Amino acid sequence: MASLSSLSITFDCLDVETQSLFWAELLGAEIDSGANDYVASIGGVHNTESSTPGMLFLKVDERTEGKNPLHIDLDDPHYPADVDRAVSLGAQKLGSFDEYGIEWTTLKDPEGNLFDIGRRKLD
Incomplete structure (x- = not known):
């Protein structure tokens, strides 16, 4: 029996604000409260009441180049x-x-x- 109850799609970001605003606009969604320069989310993170995944945007200092595995x-x-x-x-x-x-x-x-x-x- 699976114990996983939610899914978040996570982006490593150089600019959390730009990324979260882009995806919020594209999806017609709102950025969750509590967003800052280091973290933002759309649709809640670890939201067990939603049947759709949340999106999480995390600040990183540099990106690892290469093909996206997801x-x-x-x-x-x-x-x-x-x-x-x-x-x-x-x-x-x-x-x-x-x-x-x-x-x-x-x-x-x-x-x-x-x-x-x-x-x-x-x-």
Whole structure:
């Protein structure tokens, strides 16, 4: 029996404010109270009452370069509408793909974290 009860997606950040504001704007969410230069969250951290993961932003002095071992996939029923919005908020578009019955665009957030926006292809 699993004892895990919540999930948070954690970002190491050079600039906690920029990262948390970017993701809050993109998701139409609010930054949780208590945010500061070292830590911020969206959707609560260790929130056992939510069925969706919280997002945690932690200050680091330097980033470890390389491929992200984890990235976020965002479902956009009106794809690609939110791709343009993400770019206007500071994301960088890397490429668009259409495979396996799914269409998506891969982007980088302002600090280079990869994420995808897409949807299942319409029949």
